[in-house]
Amino acid sequence: MYRRALTWLLRQTVKLDVYINRIYPSDWNPLYYTGGLAHFFLFLLVLSGILLFFYYVASLDGAYASIRYLSEEVPYGFLLRGLHRYAADGFIVAVLLHLFRNWFTDRYLFARDGPWISGMFLLILGGFVGVNGYQLVWDQRAQAVTEIFVAILGAVPLAGATLVRLFLGSEGISAAMLPRILFLHVGVASFLYVLLWWHYVRLRHPKIWPPATWVLLLLGLLVLLSALPGTRPTAGVPAQPGVRVTAYPLDVFFLLPFWLASYLPPGVVGAGLAGLLLLGYLIPYLKREDESRMGPRHAGVAQVIDGNCTGCELCYYDCPYDAIVMVPSPHPGLTKAAASRKLLAVVIDSRCVECGICVGACPFQALELPRFLEADLMRRIAELVRARAPA
């Protein structure tokens, strides 16, 4: 069932590309750059966040006033705040698109689980930072979000009370809270870059930036959204601890779980979220296909034929996953070209995704995919050519 559902999703995902590629050249297809788009939004968030930091006052009395001052008194302050708000929405949308696209198109197979696992951490921490951002404003929405989040934390078995105290700095909402949230917002956001290093570490030439056209278009869109009176982030109503918040504007991208919490007990929402995320971590390990039926898709980890390797480094440069390293050659190769080599290519099995790009890169026949041998391919070609008499 899982396999058939995913096959259907794969076909639909790729079909979407067909339509998009009719509008844009395939180099500009935004779905080919979901990761780059997320990174672009994160970059904007960091830039605007640094500027916002100069105006923000992390105290229960000062927070709301400082943000109001920024959006109403500081020249272009509303733009700064709007950019930060809408870039965050763009970030989470791009991240989710990235997740689903890479899931549906099998981009987690074999050694690609490292990017997948780091990506799940990025998703969780990115969502956490986003929710923190809503708390920092300290209006009624912030108050409601804080109360629901504390209720979810408190529902964690055994550790609940401790987690709440760690998060708030005391038993309830107090002056200790906002500086703590500010640190969580900025500190965890910085930690995202550590995770991004993990996310990119085995990718040679990661696509971390979308085409310039998209950068300019999205920048313009964000500026419009944050400047137009209808969509400009509004000041809201200041928080009043002790007063129950009944209604607040919902941000569908970050606060959806919080909307659920008004219908379900917080423990159920928390457990549901945790379950979903756990499933997310399992995705690369749920067997999608019977490995014996994958054919050329599962041709085996590339192997270096020691005697033929000349140490030329071509495979090392072309491997998109940094799965090949060059080591000092322990002994000369067997062929004439390999006799005076200084280096030897070595495939790191745990990084190989079985694509065979190194085989194509090697002009010395020094690499093979064990279940897709060159000799077999050549024999097959000869048979195919001979099968029909020449016209």
Next chain:
Amino acid sequence: MKVIGFVCDWAVSTEGLVDGRGELKAYPGVHIVRIPCSGFMRPDWLEQSLRAGADGAFVTGCPYGDCLNREGNYLMRDRMEQLARRLQRRRVDPGRVAMFAHGLHDQQAFLAEVGAFLRRLESLPQPAARPVRPAVGAAAGEAAE
């Protein structure tokens, strides 16, 4: 007309397009060989296909930007350019090899491009490529061993 088409297993689906022997129904004589990635192709294999007696050979990868292995089709495109120069030096018409990029659902576009490729091959002067070393043409399967 005998043509070998190396098609990435993630690229255009040939389901329904090929017969039991792996030949395109629309263009008999075009044999499809599924490969793990277009970047898996050693350009030399295209030349060997010509030397073995094929009139043409092409590689099909995923649309540029969408390679499952991130760069396979770009790398192959670059290698094809190098191969064209090499073929010219060896007096083989580089028009006999080609690189296409088609996604899973682009079957019609793929067939159209193969058709255009076949028409181009027909317009080229015969014969395709004489074996440089007769032994290679006689049993191309041994060239790799």
